[in-house]
Amino acid sequence: MRSTSPAPALLAAACAACYSPTAHEGAPCSSASDVCPFPQTCQLSDGQYTCTTMPDGEQPADAAPSDGPRAIDGAAATPVIAAVQEVANSSTAPGNSLVFPQQVQAGDSIIVCFTFPSHMMLGSIDDSLANQYTAVVGPALANGYNHYIAIASSPAAGSDTVTVTLSGPVSAGWELLALEYTGLAPTDPFDASAYASGSDGSAMSSGSASTKSAHELLLAYGHSSGPMAGSGYTARDSTDESLVEDHVVFATGSYTATATTSPGIWTLLLATFAGR
Numbered sequence: 001m002r003s004t005s006p007a008p009a010l011l012a013a014a015c016a017a018c019y020s021p022t023a024h025e026g027a028p029c030s031s032a033s034d035v036c037p038f039p040q041t042c043q044l045s046d047g048q049y050t051c052t053t054m055p056d057g058e059q060p061a062d063a064a065p066s067d068g069p070r071a072i073d074g075a076a077a078t079p080v081i082a083a084v085q086e087v088a089n090s091s092t093a094p095g096n097s098l099v100f101p102q103q104v105q106a107g108d109s110i111i112v113c114f115t116f117p118s119h120m121m122l123g124s125i126d127d128s129l130a131n132q133y134t135a136v137v138g139p140a141l142a143n144g145y146n147h148y149i150a151i152a153s154s155p156a157a158g159s160d161t162v163t164v165t166l167s168g169p170v171s172a173g174w175e176l177l178a179l180e181y182t183g184l185a186p187t188d189p190f191d192a193s194a195y196a197s198g199s200d201g202s203a204m205s206s207g208s209a210s211t212k213s214a215h216e217l218l219l220a221y222g223h224s225s226g227p228m229a230g231s232g233y234t235a236r237d238s239t240d241e242s243l244v245e246d247h248v249v250f251a252t253g254s255y256t257a258t259a260t261t262s263p264g265i266w267t268l269l270l271a272t273f274a275g276r
Helices: 008-018
Strands: 040-045 048-053 082-091 095-099 109-117 121-127 134-142 145-153 161-167 174-182 190-198 203-210 216-223 234-238 242-249 254-260 266-274
Touching: 082 095, 082 234, 082 242, 095 174, 109 121, 109 161, 109 216, 109 242, 109 266, 121 134, 121 145, 134 190, 134 266, 145 190, 145 216, 145 266, 161 174, 174 216, 174 234, 174 242, 203 216, 203 266, 216 254, 242 254, 254 266
Parallel strands: none
Antiparallel strands: 040 048, 082 174, 095 161, 109 145, 109 174, 121 161, 134 145, 190 203, 190 266, 203 254, 216 242, 216 266, 234 242
């Protein structure tokens, strides 16, 4: 039987058009269902999702995930790393709990960031789903405070309350921030870290961390007065004195997080996590 498929030359021409970097640039898309042709991703800008090509192979962590891996010439592309939900508060009690507004999805990751006065000690990190947390950065002691970043990989699914408990007398308020991410490696995604601190000025920099995987989440956690996200980073979660910002990369390299603050003491931590 004679094949009715298009000739190879026609297919090649069609594919070249589909995957041209500007073929669908600016086309409207949906955060829930639309998939942009490679190398565009569906991104939110000025209240509207459009297909956009990121520079230098980078992707914001709020790029809309596709219904499955994208494939080019039969090869499955890397699943999208994306922020799902976040919650934060401050407390003057030894225990601080956060309730996620939506159910946590199985196979995602929960990342918690917190800062407390240095005369206190970390007691435990728990949640209502009995997930296991590992501190990947901290205690990072700077400017009289201990700073931590911890993660629970591949948590159980369901409604979840995260609780961090400290030991020692509480003499000041302290911040707790929790975020859910999809697309991280299911086991031991933590890769590299860096942190730095200062006693004045408004520019914050974490120092550099070198990644080992091409596809990674760069998550920065800052503690200062009124911190704001740095260039190339997206603010995800915040309190008056804490900020979590992120950025997703698609190439190994040495990366630094930056942020700005009102002049005064500051600390900025950077942790990198490998994607699936």
